[in-house]
Amino acid sequence: MILTIGLFVAGVHAAQSNLQDPSELGLKFGKLKFDPPQPLRYKLDSGATVYLLSDNALPLVTIEVFVRAGSLYEPEGKEGLPYMVGTLMRSGGSRNFPEDAMDEQLGFVAAGLSSRVERTRGIVSLDVMKKDLDLGFRALADLIRNPLFPQDKIDILKNRMLETYRRRNDDVNSVASSLLSNKVYGGHPIAKRHQGYPDTIAKITREDLAAFHKKYFRPDNMIIGVSGNITKEEFDGFYKKHFGDWKVAGPALVFGNVEPVKPPEKGIYFVPMNVPQCSVRVGHLGLRHGDEINVTAQILSQILGGGFNSRIVTGIRSKAGLAYVSGCWMSTQVVPGIFVGYVGTKPEGSTEVINIILREMRRIQQNPVSVDELQSARSGRENSFVFKFSSAQSMVSNAVNDEFYGYPRDQLKRYLQEVRSVTRERILQVAKKTLHPENSVIVIVGPQKTYGILKKEFPETQLVQLKDIK
């Protein structure tokens, strides 16, 4: 794919801009032509898909194995199970690397091998010096195929998870995010605590872990990303040597339809906490993977609150000096993600920042964004597009992600085309569709005195105690 990023919007001063900002400073930039290498895609006999891109600049190799699995697909009652599987695959040892052998042998050569299972995917990741690739690959294969899940390590991990649970409300921003997520998603699995709760952790058995691992960690459910100082021949050789003729017996995995999410009820919630500064969140549901409005929605989100010069940041930080951190973002998920406007401010500023966020959400739904705002967002994305190709690893990661979420292979090219064709009218339509200022969930966590300040402006504010946030 040959890409040409031209000089975009040089010296064009939008009629609607208040600021005759000579932002291009009379400079002329040449066109940027680049022909990024494409990762090679192929399938192994075992059914696993591989993306590979070589780069010999340094003696490093990165291999990432993705499987489709996660807490979103698990029934209620054993929250924490996918997290435990992901963690214990690494820390519990495996058949050929029992006890602390993996830590010891890999630690000695500074190889990084990690595993985790999140809400929708599991990732096993190897980062190793080329000279140690055989050892690294052996450990990777053994971890994936033969984890031991010994009882003593299970017990230790459970204790640590309980400790983490005890510390869950140490940080004001985590408390705000947790409560917002709970209120936006209600009881939906996506908002359940990924690391589980004391009662669910207690119920998880060794058999559960082994069954989960066996079900999901199979080659036809794997996409492998390979980059660095390694050729296809080398990778295939190592794979054959260490994964052998591993094949799956049994029918293909079926991922059932995930329970739909109901839009939240609006509400304002205050949590008293002994901190000097409040953490404020305004949120509702966000975007779903694969929706055709997503690129436009991300541009909308950027104009609204994606950094300096965005409407929220200008209103709250730059003009009013009310906050150091403020903005908004819109996440994409298999079920709808989340939209969050966020601010950290003193108690006296809490009502004003909420009003600013809501006002800006309404304003962007009522009138098209300015020509300057659109051009700024578009040119920024177009000009920074080259960074999606800044390393072999990032290119492989993008390719793996696109396949994992079902995007077409020319996803990046389509992205660029869509960025170039976004209009102010389209942003307006998407703003009306995706923003819900009248039905937002608002969460404030801060010192006790904030409650009185909030109640004056928002009498419907409800009090939530810290201990009641799970």
Next chain:
Amino acid sequence: MKHRAVAVVVLAIFLSVMFVGVSFGDVELNVKQFELKNGLKLLVVPRHFSPTVAVQVHYRVGGADDPPGLSGTAHFLEHMLFKGTKTIGSKDIRKELRLIKKRDEAYREILQERARGNEADKEKIAKLSAIFDDYLEQAKKLGHHDAIWRIYPRNGAVGINGSTSSFQTSYYCELPKNRLELWARVESDRMQNATLRHFHSERGVILEERLRGFTITGRYLYDLTKKYSFLLHPFGRPNVGYESDIKAITPDSMMKFYKTYYVPNNAVLVVVGDVDPQAVFAMVKKYFGKIPRGKTPPRTNVVEPPQNEQRRITVRLPSSPLVKIIYRVPDITHEDIPAIDAFADIIASGGTSRLYMKMVKNKHAANSVIAWSSFNPMDNMFIFHASPQYPHTCDEMEKMMFEEIAEIQKNGVNDHELQRVKNVYYAGFIRRLESNSSLAHTLGFYELFTGEWEFMFKYKEAYQKITREDVQRVARKYFSTKNYTVIVVQKDETAKIKGKSK
């Protein structure tokens, strides 16, 4: 103008024959160094994987240079430099500068009147404040709030940021390579043409930033660590500044600071990416060449005296307990530093370090334990940090850490663990070369603080040569003293961190 081209080839290294005997090939790094007549240094590393470039400006100034009573100046100034310059971000610069001047005159008069204390004329202050507000509002309308945040992103920049430490202020981003001239144009202007527009509203932002740091996971504990390790040296002050000091900074005091420290002979530029070094040099000469050399900036003459007492601080917070133990070790160029770092790595860095194995894995007494030393051009802090796993206590954490120090002092370390940390260090060194920006940061840091970017290689070589005797020697030399500082955080649900003065 000096022009020095240095090609460094990192040769194959044979690791200890006892454990691993494999060589892994060469890494080539081609660093070109330039210096302008005005003292500005430039480092360029051409790398052509992608048509992008990491660009950085590092000034040798930070919180430790803040004037007495005006702590937070260096950090506040960093914020100001994102507001644009005389040529970037104004609707009408002549008018705006006139209004800013009037704004500052009114502000000076207000401060003078207030300084009269009980004899101050309140009516006069009220009148002056109304005038000040008026100029403030008029000036605000003419100046863009975040001009630098506007100009870089629309030109494709990523990773845009600034940072202020105790000794260094840096401005950096990555750009598509065809925007290099934009960087030279903007940064040369930021070096000489700051306007301090929106000074007063930005002060509010900084006060909020300061408040935000008052969390257990924030800046608070780190500032506490510095405060009780360095009682006299300005390094002990928070970089964000004390609240009363931040409020005392004026546009006049800040402009004076800016003109003192933001001079070409106090800066290093680093450019790593798809570039031709000679072309970069020509561009830098074009934009920065005319900026006059400044006087050599002053540095504090305070030398922190040796610590002659044990200091123990207890903090009650509504969050989980932890304990820190802090020793004093030398500056980064001292010959003992590699061995001290190896000591830290062996004792408590990573999943197979001694304390991690003992305290976290085997006894399950700790949630986490780590040791590291700060990396400053003056005496440093060597910090042990542990958080107990319920129901274990901070006292137990302290005991276990001291026991392990004593064990190494008595019996030294073994070959296996020494080789492990050497392998880890080397792998980390290679990984720091991976991205343009991390390489640029490393080169800039060493050039700024030691005057030679090659120090990063010398340090690497020194680390590989450490012996078991070296580690035992530094363990005895620097960690025998009872004159360390301990900070204990105890959990107290009712405790409050007060961020604001009344």
